Amino acid sequence: MSSLPPTEFSLTVRCEATTLTVLIGGELDHETSDELLSEVSEQLSAGHPPFRDVHLDFGKMTFIDSSGLTALLMIHRRTSAIGAGLHLDNRPPTLERMLQLTNVLDHLTTPPTRTGDQRAEEDDGAGVT
Amino acid sequence: MLVVDRHGRLVRANDAARPILPGAASGVRLHEQVPAWLADAHQQIVETAPPSTVTRALRGNIGDRFFEAHPTVGADGDVMWWLVDDTDRRLAETALSDVRRRSEVLSAVSSTLLSTLNVPRCMEVAAAMAAEHLAEAAVLVAPPQGRRCPLTFARQGAPVVQTTRQVDVAGVPGLAEALQGFPPVPARWINPADIPDWVLPEGFAGPIGSVIVAPLPGHGVPAGALILLRSSTEQAFTEGEEVFARLFAARAGAALSAARLYTEQATITATLMQDLLPPALHRVHGVEYAGSYRASRDHERVGGDFYDVHPGTGPSQETLVVLGDVAGKGLDAAVMTGKIRNTLHALLPLAENHEHVLNLLNGALLTSRHARFATLVLASVRRRADRVRLRLTSAGHMPPLIVRNDGAVEEAATKGTLVGALPAVAARTVETELAPGETCLLYTDGITEARGGPLVDELFGEERLKRALAECVRMPAEAVVERVQMIAAQWLSGGRHDDMAVVAISAPKAGAPTVADGQGGGRPGRSRSSE
Numbered sequence: 001m002s003s004l005p006p007t008e009f010s011l012t013v014r015c016e017a018t019t020l021t022v023l024i025g026g027e028l029d030h031e032t033s034d035e036l037l038s039e040v041s042e043q044l045s046a047g048h049p050p051f052r053d054v055h056l057d058f059g060k061m062t063f064i065d066s067s068g069l070t071a072l073l074m075i076h077r078r079t080s081a082i083g084a085g086l087h088l089d090n091r092p093p094t095l096e097r098m099l100q101l102t103n104v105l106d107h108l109t110t111p112p113t114r115t116g117d118q119r120a121e122e123d124d125g126a127g128v129t
Numbered sequence: 130m131l132v133v134d135r136h137g138r139l140v141r142a143n144d145a146a147r148p149i150l151p152g153a154a155s156g157v158r159l160h161e162q163v164p165a166w167l168a169d170a171h172q173q174i175v176e177t178a179p180p181s182t183v184t185r186a187l188r189g190n191i192g193d194r195f196f197e198a199h200p201t202v203g204a205d206g207d208v209m210w211w212l213v214d215d216t217d218r219r220l221a222e223t224a225l226s227d228v229r230r231r232s233e234v235l236s237a238v239s240s241t242l243l244s245t246l247n248v249p250r251c252m253e254v255a256a257a258m259a260a261e262h263l264a265e266a267a268v269l270v271a272p273p274q275g276r277r278c279p280l281t282f283a284r285q286g287a288p289v290v291q292t293t294r295q296v297d298v299a300g301v302p303g304l305a306e307a308l309q310g311f312p313p314v315p316a317r318w319i320n321p322a323d324i325p326d327w328v329l330p331e332g333f334a335g336p337i338g339s340v341i342v343a344p345l346p347g348h349g350v351p352a353g354a355l356i357l358l359r360s361s362t363e364q365a366f367t368e369g370e371e372v373f374a375r376l377f378a379a380r381a382g383a384a385l386s387a388a389r390l391y392t393e394q395a396t397i398t399a400t401l402m403q404d405l406l407p408p409a410l411h412r413v414h415g416v417e418y419a420g421s422y423r424a425s426r427d428h429e430r431v432g433g434d435f436y437d438v439h440p441g442t443g444p445s446q447e448t449l450v451v452l453g454d455v456a457g458k459g460l461d462a463a464v465m466t467g468k469i470r471n472t473l474h475a476l477l478p479l480a481e482n483h484e485h486v487l488n489l490l491n492g493a494l495l496t497s498r499h500a501r502f503a504t505l506v507l508a509s510v511r512r513r514a515d516r517v518r519l520r521l522t523s524a525g526h527m528p529p530l531i532v533r534n535d536g537a538v539e540e541a542a543t544k545g546t547l548v549g550a551l552p553a554v555a556a557r558t559v560e561t562e563l564a565p566g567e568t569c570l571l572y573t574d575g576i577t578e579a580r581g582g583p584l585v586d587e588l589f590g591e592e593r594l595k596r597a598l599a600e601c602v603r604m605p606a607e608a609v610v611e612r613v614q615m616i617a618a619q620w621l622s623g624g625r626h627d628d629m630a631v632v633a634i635s636a637p638k639a640g641a642p643t644v645a646d647g648q649g650g651g652r653p654g655r656s657r658s659s660e
Binding site: 077 | 454456457458497499500501502504525526527544545546547550551554555
């Protein structure tokens with residue numbers, strides 16, 4: 001009795017008009033999350049016309065750790081910077097729970113209010129209210 | 130072509146032979162004109178070989194050139210010597226075997242040097258190999274540390290000597306430049322008489338005949354310089370040897386700087402690890418604390434889990450407990466862990482408002498370069514009569530678990546945003562009380578995400594943790610922590626795991642001594658000793 005070999009990490013990219021869809025398969029962890037971030041960043045900078053919506057599909061993702069979440073947060077900064085909306089589709093329970101626990105689901109999926117070329121969010125700085 | 134009679138007198142020399150043997154005229158004696166090897170061979174052939182035979186060719190030098198000599202004995206007993214100039218082929222063969230030997234040496238240098246990441250050992254091997262293959266003696270000068278240079282002396286057939294000395298680098302022609310990574314000064318420009326005595330290895334049979342000073346190029350920064358020495362009784366370095374010395378130095382430099390980089394990183398990691406070691410915990414102001422940290426077995430990685438206990442200035446003041454987990458691994462995570470711990474220490478005076486503290490911390494951590502975040506739990510603790518009051522806030526972290534005396538295990542209803550990635554964070558603080566004997570447990574996901582159990586790859590999970598805690602009713606803090614770590618370790622049964630950190634806060638049972646605060650012994654967490 002041995003555990004099944006982990007599914008190979010994979011990214012499948014689909015571009016349709018102004019929608020970018022990335023299917024994530026396998027484990028999104030500290031070894032693979034950089035790959036996701038650079039793939040999405042590359043697609044975003046290459047998109048003509050700019051993407052309005054970016055869908056990340058987690059239907060085939062088997063595992064996510066804190067590095068994976070870091071990548072999602074970075075991707076959100078990139079999509080916000082170009083005014084695109086981020087959609088996290090087919091979330092498995094582990095991801096759902098992680099997003100709830102860390103309280104970032106709303107932040108990641110709220111449609112961008114600012115548009116275009118403004119810097120996304122870093123300039124809010126300390127954020128003391 | 131030479132024709133020589135049986136008495137060793139030259140009969141004839143053709144046009145091609147005359148430039149080689151300028152004194153060759155008919156009638157002169159052969160042994161006065163040619164080297165002994167040819168004259169002797171002629172004598173032998175005359176005495177032994179029958180007429181009209183061709184005997185084996187001979188080889189040897191005439192002047193500075195190299196010849197094959199093919200004798201043919203004529204019917205009259207005269208010997209016709211065909212001299213074939215073989216100098217160029219011989220030179221090519223020598224060059225080829227030199228090149229072969231050198232590339233063997235180079236590959237030996239690389240494989241020997243790259244197999245060690247210990248800097249002094251690397252310098253020792255490099256100097257020893259240089260002395261063996263390149264020169265009589267070699268001195269490896271490492272870049273100065275302050276005013277002193279680490280020196281490695283090697284001499285053929287003698288043990289390597291390593292020392293650190295203040296030396297006059299400028300005294301050796303080309304050395305100061307080599308240490309800065311400039312190209313080497315050609316050996317013929319260096320006057321051996323200019324070499325100061327400190328360069329000579331002990332026992333070197335001087336005086337110096339020739340010198341090469343070669344830089345050891347590193348990854349961007351020079352890794353030092355190599356000085357090669359030959360005594361005046363030996364042949365001076367040729368141009369080919371100089372090029373070879375540079376190739377050797379390039380390999381040695383690469384290996385040395387790899388070793389140096391590795392050593393630096395290992396030192397940094399060790400330094401950070403030292404500061405990241407969790408404090409020893411015990412009773413503070415009538416409340417029991419216990420903590421345990423089990424680092425991931427990935428030894429090269431600094432863990433991202435941490436905890437601290439900042440005792441209140443007096444029994445009426447709150448003690449702040451922090452437990453957290455930084456996303457990612459390695460040095461970056463360690464640096465962020467240090468930053469969080471220091472920032473929170475500085476924010477202690479504001480600890481009555483956890484959300485405010487978290488927002489200030491969040492602002493301090495926020496950077497546009499990355500979205501590395503941390504999750505943490507803040508617990509402000511104060512004893513009142515025999516009960517312990519707690520204010521608990523989770524910043525994106527697993528909520529603390531509270532073990533009640535009736536066996537119930539409650540999850541504190543606190544929730545908040547992780548820190549370090551979003552422009553602002555929100556957090557809800559909950560207040561609760563511990564009756565004597567009750568415990569509040571803070572933990573990192575290394576515990577709940579421990580993989581193992583009967584199915585090998587199953588997560589330990591929160592439910593199992595709660596069940597384990599339900600068996601810890603009325604246990605002192607230390608026993609709870611030990612039990613949780615033990616059960617998680619059993620679950621892992623030797624498998625790989627992430628960092629696991631646990632802190633327990635307990636209200637001492639009635640009747641237990643409350644006076645002994647233990648401030649006297651041990652290290653009271655990261656206590657503010659000055660106040």
